[in-house]
Amino acid sequence: MPLRSARLRRGAATAAVVAALTAPLAAPPAGAAPSVAPVAGSPSPSPAASGVRTVAPGVARRLDAAVREVMRAAHVPGVTVGVWTPGRSAYLRSFGVADKSTGRPMTPDLYMRIGSETKTFTVTALLQLVDRGRVRLDDPVGRYVDGVPDGDRITLRELAGMRSGLFNYSEDDAFFRALTADPRRAFTPRELLGYAFRHPALFPPGREFSYSNTNLILLGLVVEKESGQPLGDYIERHVLRPAGLKDTLFPRGAGFPRPHAQGYTDQTADGRVAETADWNPSWGWAAGAMISTLRDLRVWAPTVATGRFPDGRPMIAPATQRQRLVTPSAAFPGAGYGLGIFDVRGWIGHNGSLPGYESLTVYLPSARTTLVVLLNTDIARAGQEPSTLFGEAITRIVSPGHVFTLPAQPAAR
Known part of the structure; x- marks a missing residue:
C-alpha cells in the first residue's frame, strides 16, 4: 500500500x-x-x-x-x-x-512490515463473521459505520473487492503532509476516513475497480463492531493462533519485534531517503499495519489461498472461500481481484508496501x-x-x- x-x-x-x-x-x-x-x-x-x-x-x-x-x-x-x-x-x-x-x-x-498483505487478514476476519451470521457480504456498510458517503449503497462485498468508488485516503495531500511532518504520530481510523470523505466518489458503487485503502479501514471497523473486539485481538485469536503464525502480529503503535530489518524510503516531505523502522504504521491500520516473518508467510500463503488452516480445518466455509476467489478483472491483463485477494494467472495472494518495506x-x-x-x-x-x-x-x-x-x-x- x-x-x-x-x-x-x-x-x-x-x-x-x-x-x-x-x-x-x-x-x-x-x-x-x-x-x-x-x-x-x-x-x-x-x-x-x-x-x-x-x-x-x-x-x-x-x-x-x-x-x-x-x-x-x-x-x-x-x-x-x-x-x-x-x-x-x-x-x-x-x-x-x-x-x-x-x-x-x-x-x-527477520521480522518485516508487510503492508497491504494485512488486507488478507482483515478480510479473512470479515468472512469469518459472515460464516457466523454476524454480517452479510451484500449488506450496506452504512448499517455498521455511520457517516460513509453512499453508505446505504456501498456493500461490504464492494469494499472487500475494491469496487466501492471511495477515494483512497493515502492519496490525499493533507494526509501526506501530516504523515511526513511526523512519521511517528498515531492516526485513528476515523481520522483516516476523514481524509477520504472530503473527496467525491470516483464512480458509483460496483461500476469499476479502484484500489483504495479506505475500503479496508471501513471493514476493520465492521469487524470491531460485530465481533466486540479490537481488530488486532480478533485477528490474533481467530486467525493467527489457529494458523500457527506465532511471529505475525497487528502492532499497537510503532513497536517492532527484534530482529528486524531497517527500512528505506523516499516517501518523505523533501524526497530524501529516510530510515523507517521506527515509523508508526497506524496510518495503515486494517489496510497495512501488520508485521510478519518469512516462515509465517510461507504458511499463510496456502492457508489464505485454500481457506483451510494447516491442520485441515476450514478457516472460512468452503462456500465463502469460493466467493472470495471470484476475481473479476482488476484493470491489468491477466489479473483479477476478489475479496481481499488477487489471482494472476493462477497465483493467489497479495503484495504489500509500506514506507521502507515491500x-x-x-x-x-x-x-x-x-x-x-x-x-x-x-x-x-x-x-x-x-x-x-x-x-x-x-x-x-x-x-x-x-x-x-x-x-x-x-x-x-
Missing part, C-alpha cells in the same frame, strides 16, 4: 514451477554467497545439512544471478526470497544487508507452490515496485510461460 498512490502490485505463474524447481540437492553458488537458511527453520547450517531437497544447481545459480541483478538495478539494500513445493524442491536465500549503517546482513529470520506472498494451487519475497525498501524504479521486479525475474526462470508482469504505474500524490 504505497503512500503516494494506489498502485496495485501483483504477479503470475503456473504449475511449470514444479518442473523447473524439482531437482537433487544444489551446491552453494560460487562467488559472494548469499545467506542460506534451512527451509524448515531448524538450527542446521544449510538446507543440505537439514536434509531438505533444493533446486537444481543450474536453476539456483540463475535465480541467484537474477535476484542480484534486480538488487543492483533497483538499488535494493536487502532481500529474502523463498520458493517451495512440498516434497519436491525449495529455494531460500537472503541477499544484501538489513541495515546499511552497520552492514548487518539480511537473514531469513513484500509478495502468493500460492499456486495447481502446483502447491509458494513464493515469498521480503525486502527493505519501497523506492520505485522507473515507476515499478521493487517487489514486482523480483517477482518478474524469479518467474521468468521458474515459469517462463507465465511471467509475473505488471505495467509500471506513475506515482501520484
Whole structure:
C-alpha cells in the first residue's frame, strides 16, 4: 500500500514451477554467497545439512544471478526470497544487508512490515463473521459505520473487492503532509476516513475497480463492531493462533519485534531517503499495519489461498472461500481481484508496501507452490515496485510461460 498512490502490485505463474524447481540437492553458488537458511527453520547450517531437497544447481545459480541483478538495478539494500513445493524442491536465500549503517546482513529470520498483505487478514476476519451470521457480504456498510458517503449503497462485498468508488485516503495531500511532518504520530481510523470523505466518489458503487485503502479501514471497523473486539485481538485469536503464525502480529503503535530489518524510503516531505523502522504504521491500520516473518508467510500463503488452516480445518466455509476467489478483472491483463485477494494467472495472494518495506506472498494451487519475497525498501524504479521486479525475474526462470508482469504505474500524490 504505497503512500503516494494506489498502485496495485501483483504477479503470475503456473504449475511449470514444479518442473523447473524439482531437482537433487544444489551446491552453494560460487562467488559472494548469499545467506542460506534451512527451509524448515531448524538450527542446521544449510538446507543440505537439514536434509531438505533444493533446486537444481543450474536453476539456483540463475535465480541467484537474477535476484542480484534486480538488487543492483533497483538499488535494493536487502532481500529474502523463498520458493517451495512440498516434497519436491525449495529455494531460500537472503541477499544484501538489513541495515546499511552497520552492514548487518539480511537473514531469513527477520521480522518485516508487510503492508497491504494485512488486507488478507482483515478480510479473512470479515468472512469469518459472515460464516457466523454476524454480517452479510451484500449488506450496506452504512448499517455498521455511520457517516460513509453512499453508505446505504456501498456493500461490504464492494469494499472487500475494491469496487466501492471511495477515494483512497493515502492519496490525499493533507494526509501526506501530516504523515511526513511526523512519521511517528498515531492516526485513528476515523481520522483516516476523514481524509477520504472530503473527496467525491470516483464512480458509483460496483461500476469499476479502484484500489483504495479506505475500503479496508471501513471493514476493520465492521469487524470491531460485530465481533466486540479490537481488530488486532480478533485477528490474533481467530486467525493467527489457529494458523500457527506465532511471529505475525497487528502492532499497537510503532513497536517492532527484534530482529528486524531497517527500512528505506523516499516517501518523505523533501524526497530524501529516510530510515523507517521506527515509523508508526497506524496510518495503515486494517489496510497495512501488520508485521510478519518469512516462515509465517510461507504458511499463510496456502492457508489464505485454500481457506483451510494447516491442520485441515476450514478457516472460512468452503462456500465463502469460493466467493472470495471470484476475481473479476482488476484493470491489468491477466489479473483479477476478489475479496481481499488477487489471482494472476493462477497465483493467489497479495503484495504489500509500506514506507521502507515491500513484500509478495502468493500460492499456486495447481502446483502447491509458494513464493515469498521480503525486502527493505519501497523506492520505485522507473515507476515499478521493487517487489514486482523480483517477482518478474524469479518467474521468468521458474515459469517462463507465465511471467509475473505488471505495467509500471506513475506515482501520484
